[in-house]
Amino acid sequence: MSKQITTTIIIAVLMPLNLLAQFNISGKVIDKENHDILIGAHVSLNELNLITVTDENGNFSFENIKKGTYTLEATYLGFKTYSTDIKVTKDTKINIAMIMSSLMEDEVIVTASRVGEKTPLTYSEISSEELKRSNQGADLPFLLQNTPSVVVTSDAGAGVGYTGMRIRGSDLTRINVTLNGIPVNDAESNLVYFVDLPDLASSVDNIQIQRGVGNSSNGAAAFGASINIKTDEQTTEPFARLSSTFGSFNTLKNTINFSSGRNNNGFNFNGRISKINSDGYIDRAYSDLFSYQLSASWSDENDFLKLMIMNGKEETYQAWNGTPKDSLATNPTFNPSGMMYDKNGNFIGYYENEIDKYDQSYYQLHYAHSFSQNMTLTASAFLTTGKGYYENYKNDKSFSSYGLPSFVIGDTVIESVNLIQQKWLDNKYYGFNIAMNHKVGRFNLNYGGSWNRYDGDHFGIINWAEYGVPLNYRWYENTGNKQYYNAFISANYELNRHLNLFAEMQYRHINYSIDGIHDDLNDVTQRHLFNFWNPKGGIFYSINDNNSAYFSVAYSNREPNRDIYTDADEIQRERVTHEKLIDYELGYSHRNRKMALNANIFYMDYKDQLVMTGEINNVGNTIMTNVDKSYRLGLEGSAAFQFNRYFALDFNFALSQNKILNYVDYVDNYDADWNYLGQMENNIGTDDAACHSTDAACHVPTTDISFSPNIIGGLNFKVTPINHLDIVFQEKYVGRQYIDNTSTLSRSLDPYFVSNVNINYEWKQTLFKDLNFNLSVNNIFNSKYCSNAWVYKAIVGGEEYIEDGYFSQAGINFMFSVIVGI
Structure with missing residues (x-):
């Protein structure tokens, strides 16, 4: 009896210890055909959300894994996905032999615009899985x-509609964006309007962000960063997925993704349809968005062919004027767009059709051929079309400003009228890219080129007026034609197992012409020709299995945007020159199975950077002018820790100084009755009153570049309390941003700190292939902040006069989504 009691006690004590026992899983990944080790293969335990990468010997391991049954999966580019169930009751060793895919993968189409693991450039990568967890309707x-x-x-304040981004203080005009290697930036403005590609994230397979000059073999000049987007997740299994999201500000998003899966003959068909509606946080700032994407591809062992069509339609109520600063405290959602007045200047309401409406389509054809394992050709042709307008109600506008005579009724001469105008853009952007990837011994070569042409028609229509204006009167019309081609060659040489050398040269030729009359009735006919050589080079040093470092130097040239030319008079057009940048990058990386650390120092040395100085042309338009010297100097860092199956942490930060040397500011000068007296130079100092007095007495050699915070930080803390449930706490800090280049405190955006919580639950059941629930609570502490602004300043009667617009962002708000996959 006593033995039975003793045995029972021992079992009772040992059983929970057995349940708590933890084991290790390890192994090696090789090519099944020739037994070569596969370095950098991704190995995952799906149930635990654990992922590791094979080291230079092809080895992987997972530590402290509880007893149980798990799905072990391995992926490697050019190989079929490996998946098997393993039962863990002790330390387990498993060797994975992967089978090379007999079909060419579509990753080859972005080879020319991407950088590899041993390229000495600064970059980050975002997978489709990361995007899915946060994709609830907001723009990319x-x-x-x-x-x-x-x-x-x-x-609009809530991430839907018109959005923007800056990287290292550089806006989208200085960020080169490509979609499957095809340029996305508008050829004239260099801007990217993600609102024209609603729900693009639902079509994305992965994104690579290169900070600094980057590897811009195609597209616009990268003066701050490059964003390389690849669409269509590749799968051998057919699927259909419905995502439905609703939340604050009457936001509703519905998306259908579907795929035939790639069959044995290499054919695959993918598609997406999305509809997004939101009222926006700002008054009347609604968005009505629709998009679809279709692609068909075929591949065999040596060839890949893909056709993709993507279309986006947007209608948004204009909110780009912002909220005047004096309204922020009492009415932060105030939107002055569309305000109407009677003859006596009394406010009578808002014009309901103060909208922006645009339709854009992308057509892309990609082909790749593998001559051998060491030589691959890729070629792409594309056509991007766009057509749309924005409409404004105009109060008391003079007939002469539209090239019309005064309106005469009997003996009465009427000089002005209320009217509705539309400004149109109808454009086509087309061209082709071609590139060759060639491995010769220790050399990995990429070389190729592209030819692109842009044809844009700009015109304005008055589609209603009280009197005196012909129906659909067109008061201006001009064309923009831009043709450019480039050629590039890049080489990565593996000197030994530790040291890689990198070099690249790009040549860009640009021929840009503008013909016709601008909206201010000035003739803007002009021609511009550029020839740019953009070299870069660097070294990558692999210290050991866990540590590496790199250094690079890159030189880039960038042509001025359309507005810089159309807003300048003839004298200033002759003065404007292209921008130049030398970018120095020094980085270090440490990786092991539980953490990854990255740090880099950058110095971006600008020559003739174009900035707003307050200077105007001879008809009163504000223009951008070249400043001789400016720079960005900073330290970026990021870290990711997987403490165990329950807790993970990643964070990043950027500390920088962003300066213009010997900057001179200009302000308009009026007397007390608003008679224009001309412009005055205003040397910049730190004291508002002194620096905006009529004698302009301040003399300080440097000033801060606008919209370039000295501190930026982000943090994600993930808790996985049970299998398939993730709770992620997100923090974002942005330091003070000056909204002009005068470093004036009263014209700056206060620092802000925003906290979000994202809860994702994957319900494992038998009815659906996938069933996910996602709840996001944004700005949980209801922070009041503005993320962007504009300002106009003048001197009137010796006193400072300010007009401005600030862009308030939403307080606490939520989004809830359900994703069903079959």
Whole structure:
């Protein structure tokens, strides 16, 4: 009897210890055909959300794994996905032999615009899984805001509609964006309007963000960063997925993704349909968005062919004027757009059709051919079309400003009228890219080129007036034609197992012409020709299995935007020159199975950077002018820790100084009755009153570059209390941003700190392939902040006069989504 009691006690004590026992899983990943080790293969335990990467010997391991049955999965580019169930009751060793895919993968189409693991450039990568967890209707910039040095903004205040982003203080005009290697930036403005590609994130397979000059073999010049987007997740299994999201501000998003899966003959068909509606946080700032994407591809062992069509339609109520600063405290959602007045200047309401409406389509054809394992050709042709307008109600506008005579009724001469105008853009952007990847011994070569042409028609229509204006009168019309081609060659040489050398040269030729009359009735006909050589080089040093370092130097040139030319008079057009940048990058990386650390120092040395100085042309338009010397100097860092199966942490930060040397500011000068007296130079200092007095007495050699915070930080803390449930706490800090280049405290955005919580639960059941629930609570502490602004300043009767617009962001708000996959 006593033995039975003793045995029972022992079992009772040992059983929970057995349940708590933890084991290790390890192994090696090789090519099944030739037994070569596969370095950098991704190995995962799906149930535990654990992922590791094989080291230079092909080895992997997971530590402290509880007893149980798990799905072990391995992926490697060019190989079929390996998946098996393993039962863990002790330390387990498993060797994975992967089978090379007999079909070419579509990753080859972005080879020319991507950098590899041993390229000495600064970059981050975002997978489709990361995007899915946060994709609840906001534009793509908001899904990228947790990457280093990124600051985002939304005109409507909630991430839907017109959005923008800056990387290292550089806006989208200086960020080269490509979609499957095809340029996305508008050829004239260099801007990217993600609102024209609603729900693009639902079509994305992965994104690579290169900070600094980057590897811009195609597209616009990268003066701050490059964002390389690849669409269509590749799968051998057919699927259909419905995502439905609703939340604050009457936001509703519905998306259907589907795929035939790649069959044995290499054919695959993918698609997406999305509809997004939101009232926005700002008054009347609604968004009505629709998009679809279709792609068909075929591949065999040596060839890949893909056709993709993507279309986006947007209608948004204008919110780009912002909220005047004096309204922020009492009415932060106030939107002055569309305000109407009677003849006596009394406010009578808002014009309901003060909208922006645009339709854009992307057509892409990609082909790749593998001559051998060491040589691959890729070629792409594309056509991007866009057509749309924005409409404004105009109060008391003079007939002469539209090239019309005064309206005469009997003996009465009427000089002005209320009217509705539309400004149109109808454009086509087309071209082709071609590139060759060639491995010769220790050399990995990429070389190729592209040819692109842009044809844009700009015109304005008065579609209603009280009197005196012909129906659909067109008061201006001009065309913009931009043709450019480039050629590039890059080489990565593996000197030994530790040291890689990198070099690249790009040549860009640009021929840009503008013909016709601008909206201010000035003739803007002009021609501009550029020839740019953009070299870069660097070294990558692998210290050991866990540590590496790199250094690079890159030189880049960038042509001025359309507005810089159309807003300048003839004398200033002759003065404006292109911008130049030398970018120095020094980085270090440490990785092991539980953490990853990255740090880099950058110095971006600008020559002739174009900035707003307050200077105007001879008809009163504000223009951008070249400043001789400016720079960005900073330290970026990021870290990721997987403490165990329950807790994970990643964070990033950027500390920087962003300066213009010997900057001179200009202000308009009026007398007390608003008679224009001309412009005055205003040397910048730190004292508002002194620096905006009529004698302009302040003399300080440097000033801060606008919208370039000295501190940016982000943090994600993930808790997985049970299998398939993730709770992520997100924090974002952005330091003070000056909204002009005068370093004036009263014209700056206060620092802000925003906290979000994201809860994701994957319900494992038998009815659906996937069933996910996601709840996001944004700005949980209801912070009041602005993320963007503009300002106009003048001197009137010796006193400072200010007009401005600030972009308030939403307080606490939520989004809830359900994703069903079959």
